Amino acid sequence: MKALLMEEVGRPMTVQNVADPTLSPDGVIIKVEASGVCRSDWHFWKGDMEMRAPLPHVLGHEFTGIVEEVGSHVTQFKRGDRVVVPPIQADNTCPYCLNGHQNLCDNKYTLGVRQWGGFAEFALIPKAEGNLVKLPESIDFVSAASLGCRFVTSYYGMIDQIKVQAGEWVVVHGCGGIGLSAIQIANAIGANVIAVDIADDKLELARSLGAVYTINGMKENAVEAVKEITKDGANVSVDALGITATCQNAILSLGKRGRHLQIGVTTKEEKGFIPVPIDEIVTKELQIIGSVTMPISRYTPMLHLIDTLNIQPSKLVTERISLDQAGDVFEAMSSFSNIGISVVDRF
DSSP states (O other): OEEEEBOSTTSOOEEEEOOOOOOOTTOEEEEEEEEEEOHHHHHHHHTSSOOOSOSSBOOOOEEEEEEEEEOTTOOSOOTTOEEEOOSEEOOSOSHHHHTTOGGGOTTOEEBTTTBOOSSBSEEEESSGGGTOEEOOTTSOHHHHHHIIIIIHHHHIIIIIISOOOTTOEEEEEOOSHHHHHHHHHHHHTTOEEEEEESOHHHHHHHHHTTOSEEEETTTSOHHHHHHHHHSSOEEEEEESSOSHHHHHHHHHTEEEEEEEEEOOOOOTTTTTOOOOOHHHHHHTTOEEEEOOSOOGGGHHHHHHHHHHTTOOGGGGEEEEEEGGGHHHHHHHHTTTOOOSEEEEEEO
16 A cells, blocks of 8 residues: 655655555454644654654544454444544543543554554554444545544534633634634634634634634734733633743633633643743633543534534645645644645545
8 A cells, every 4th residue: 555654753754655454353444535634743743742653654643534344353333334533542441431531541542653544545443443433424534534633622622621602702822723623613602713823824714714803923912912802801712732922822811710721732842841820820710721632422422513503624624635745744834834734635
């Protein structure tokens, strides 16, 4: 099969012919139909996050496809099923899994990190019966790939973790895939969304997805602008990028009893730590909530909400590319110059 191989950290990747995956008794092999290029992949490629597999390696954790082969122990899936792959794979036996938090599984791993992922023609999904979701006919493969970890992470963060309500002011700092997903979801449930970024083209896309105000942080003070718009400060802030400036500005944008959602993870510069305004957190009774991907049990409600509210995740897809072009997207991410979501749909 063809696969995009990462042979060195931070070095250009190339498409090569490699061996097909080997079926396990509890797994399925899927023919990959679409695979999103995510900033989390970029973090692993750059070495910001630790790779748990030897090189050469195949990244990719936002993919969807058709079941090609089924292991002898698998009864819930059959050849030909349309499926979407949750990025976090769980053992479904630890206390967190048994309490519905598979995203926090003690033995969790990400496809494309511990084992080869979706930047290839075929992929193995081990323990498939607890780690795979059937895809409704109403959702096409490119839209399903755009759900990836970005949309599902934003959905879980906004709906389950921070519990955004209609009528609230929500400010989203960083208009990449996660931030744009958060904007679309918050707008769909009736919140008033303010988008903050340093690129006008990204802010234009944010407005098309429902942002009622946009702020270019290079041209004006984002914190002061948010407070002027909201008259007190936002009810909810989201850091969708994970750098010091966006995290601090997001928290400082909040009004009293505001809630901050941290979705973005840090780069090498922050090394996992960002100073936060503790006195402001105390005196305003602010809350800071983290969120990582989504439990598999929340996929069905999410897919139902997408249909019910006519949310169109595919609006975030700005380019459909071939596997050979995926490496260029990684290079563009290093300068934060790419817009929206890139999805590989040609192998």
